Amino acid sequence: MSAGTYAPKPGAAPLGRMIGAQTALETRMLLRNGEQLLLTVIIPSLLLVLFSTVDIIDTGKGKSVDFLAPGVLALAVMSTAFTGQAIATGFERRYGVLKRLGASPLPRWALMTSKTLAVLVTEALQVVLLTVIAFALGWSPHGNPLAVLLLLVLGTAAFSGLGLLMAGTLKAEATLAAANLVFLLLLVAGGVIVPMDKFPGGVRSVLDLLPISALSDGLRDVLRDGASMPWGDLGILAVWAVLGLGAAAKFFRWE
Numbered sequence: 729m730s731a732g733t734y735a736p737k738p739g740a741a742p743l744g745r746m747i748g749a750q751t752a753l754e755t756r757m758l759l760r761n762g763e764q765l766l767l768t769v770i771i772p773s774l775l776l777v778l779f780s781t782v783d784i785i786d787t788g789k790g791k792s793v794d795f796l797a798p799g800v801l802a803l804a805v806m807s808t809a810f811t812g813q814a815i816a817t818g819f820e821r822r823y824g825v826l827k828r829l830g831a832s833p834l835p836r837w838a839l840m841t842s843k844t845l846a847v848l849v850t851e852a853l854q855v856v857l858l859t860v861i862a863f864a865l866g867w868s869p870h871g872n873p874l875a876v877l878l879l880l881v882l883g884t885a886a887f888s889g890l891g892l893l894m895a896g897t898l899k900a901e902a903t904l905a906a907a908n909l910v911f912l913l914l915l916v917a918g919g920v921i922v923p924m925d926k927f928p929g930g931v932r933s934v935l936d937l938l939p940i941s942a943l944s945d946g947l948r949d950v951l952r953d954g955a956s957m958p959w960g961d962l963g964i965l966a967v968w969a970v971l972g973l974g975a976a977a978k979f980f981r982w983e
Contacts, residue, residue: 746834747842754846758812759853767807767911768854773861776800779921780865788923790952797862797869798947799920804854805880806918806940809847809887811911817843817895818903827983836982844888851884871950875957879950882965883943889972890939896980919944939968 741749758764779785780793787795820826830836862869894903916922918940924932935941946961 741833743835743838747838747845750834750839750842751845751849754842755849757816758808758846758850761812761816764812764816767812768804768850769857772800772804772807772854772858775803775921776858776861777865780862785922791866791868793862793865793867794869794952795923795948796921797858797867798951799944800858800862801855801880801947802883802918802940802944803915803920804858805851805883805943806887806914807911808850808854809884810891811907812891813843813847813888814891814895814907815904817892818898818900818907821895821982822900824983830982840892843892844884847884847888851880855880869951871952871954872956875950875955876947878962879943879946879958879965882962882969883939886939886943886965886968886972889969889974889976892976892980893972896976896982914938914940919948937964939965942968 758768776793776796779787779796780791783792817826826839829839834842859867891907894906898906914920917927917935918938919935920940924935924941924945927935936945942961942964946958946965949955949958949961
């Protein structure tokens with residue numbers, strides 16, 4: 729046995745391996761959290777089943793599920809990228825987790841990248857589950873898959889930026905209250921389950937500029953109405969993504 733068989737090998741692991749390991753950890757933490765599962769899986773699924781099978785809200789012509797499925801997909805993105813991420817990151821900041829991870833060999837930008845990748849993995853699982861439920865309820869989507877992908881990616885970027893901005897500037901308890909309040913308000917006023925034409929014209933013109941409205945309307949235009957590329961909604965989401973991520977990068981406090 730040579731003397732160097734058990735010699736230590738100091739130094740950080742390759743950056744890609746560190747990001748992969750942190751992404752896997754962040755994903756497991758998201759999926760093991762009961763409150764997160766309530767927001768990201770149970771509530772969207774229940775809303776989709778309830779409002780598709782019970783005639784509570786007039787969703788216009790066609791089947792209710794054709795209107796509701798795109799809106800619930802948008803809600804799933806918001807619940808994971810904004811509400812869930814804001815609350816989890818806010819408490820990690822309060823308990824000093826972010827400060828300690830920021831001092832590790834994993835760069836801070838790589839930590840945020842890992843969080844974003846974990847959000848994308850969770851969203852992919854949400855989309856698969858909600859799509860299966862929607863198909864079972866009689867959903868018949870059609871449209872450009874590339875447009876759907878662009879909407880989901882830009883929506884994720886927009887909500888991630890806003891969630892990280894909230895988590896990095898407010899106290900954890902304030903983030904918890906504010907994120908849940910915003911979730912409830914946008915659930916009602918963001919075109920998820922209530923058609924935007926139910927709101928007065930002046931109010932609707934403001935609500936149409938919200939990221940949840942742009943995402944739900946864009947997905948609906950493609951998946952229900954067959955639009956090729958909803959440029960207006962993509963533009964709104966792109967603006968929110970730039971503003972949110974830029975503000976989060978500038979104002980985020982690690983402790």
